[in-house]
Amino acid sequence: MVTGSMEGSVWGTDIYTDDSNLAAAAVHAGAINNDETNTVNIKILPGELNYQGSMRNGITSSSYSAWEGSYLFIGVPVTTTIIIPNLKTYRDKIGQTFSFMIMGNTEGSVWGTDIYTDDSNLAAAAVHAGVVDKGEVKMVNVHILPGQYSYQGSTQNGITSLDYDAWEGSYKFIGTKVSSETTLPNLKTYRDKVGQTFSFVIRGNTEGSVWGTDIYTDDSNPAVAAVHAGAIDKDEAKMINVQILPGQSSYEGTTRNGITSSSYGIWEGSYSFVINTSNLDMLPSDITTDQSKLIKYGRL
Known part of the structure; x- marks a missing residue:
């Protein structure tokens, strides 16, 4: 039995830290009224990575970061007033x-x-x-x-x-797998973008043709070339960064990471992997000032 109270510290909304005052949290959740004595049903939950505070039923709960244990009230509908974070x-x-x-x-x-x-x-x-x-x-x-x-x-x-x-x-x-169906880009269509870098979700593969080492012909299979280059493991799905390069006069084949690439002569387009560069340090400085592009894509 719990008697609803307006006093006591509460952290969270719908899901509360397990050190939140039960009587106050019950009022906040709408499971019970202030000064009402009644039985409430509680489900014990694992800790959450953070807790969102809110004002409900006269009680303001606080936000909090990671905490080891939590709970919610059974039979109380979760609020449909959801604030989407920016x-x-x-x-x-x-x-x-x-x-x-x-x-x-x-x-x-x-x-x-x-x-x-x-x-x-x-x-x-x-x-x-x-x-x-x-x-x-x-x-x-x-x-x-x-x-x-x-x-x-x-x-x-x-x-x-x-x-x-x-x-x-x-x-x-967190808790989702990268899509199993990844569409390999046709990098030959990127020949007019020499010097630019693009990100693709790729699943590592060991089957497919590859020409070159570190710098690959642009008709080389990106999923296989990525494994050869050490940018990704076989069957690993990952976002990788690919830099578009001009054609080379020759490409040298090698054996790496279980994949043997082939040598080749002149080819009109090529690419390399930008490894361990997942931030935007190399991007043009005007990325946020191109307002015409932002307007075009509905961002302004």
């Missing part, structure tokens, strides 16, 4: 993971696949990524990432995300 404000928290209560939505702009621009609608991106269904309210874990050189759009779970080029911040959902 993940662009998290750009100084690269490498950290945060938990947000969201309701899956199919409306809203999304750029990317598996890794999304940080201005992508979180609720729509979560449905696209498969971590939540439309209309489902759920706590999702979001990992903050640096900006990527490019983002690949795709259609998943009824949502079509868009392609985009360099953007300064991004995120991914």
Whole structure:
């Protein structure tokens, strides 16, 4: 039996830290009224990566970071008033993971696949990524990432995300696998983009033709070349950065990482992998000042 109270510290919304005052949290959650004595049912949960504070039923709960234990009230509907965070404000928290209560939505702009621009609608991106269904309210874990050189759009779970080029911040959902169906880019179509770097989700493979070492002909299979170069392991799905290069006068074959590449003579286009460069240090300085591009893509 619990008697509802307006006094006591509470951290979280719907899901509370396990040191939150039970009587106050019950009022905050709507499981009981102030001064009402009643039985409440509680489900014990593992700790969360963070807790969102809010004001409800006259009680203001606080936000908090990672905590080892938590709980929620059984039989109390989760609030449908969901505040979608502005993940662009998290750009100084690269490498950290945060938990947000969201309701899956199919409306809203999304750029990317598996890794999304940080201005992508979180609720729509979560449905696209498969971590939540439309209309489902759920706590999702979001990992903050640096900006990527490019983002690949795709259609998943009824949502079509868009392609985009360099953007300064991004995120991914924890607990989801990178899409098993990765579309290998035809790098011969990038010959007019010499010097530029692009990001692609690639699953490492050991079958396919490769010519060159470190610098590869642009008709070399990128999934195999990436394993040969050591940018990715076999069967590993990962976002990798590819720099477009001009054609070379010759390409030298070698055996590396279980793959034998072939030698070749003159070829009109080539590429290399930019390894361990997942941030935007090499991007043009005008990335955020090209407002005509932002307007075109609906970002201004």
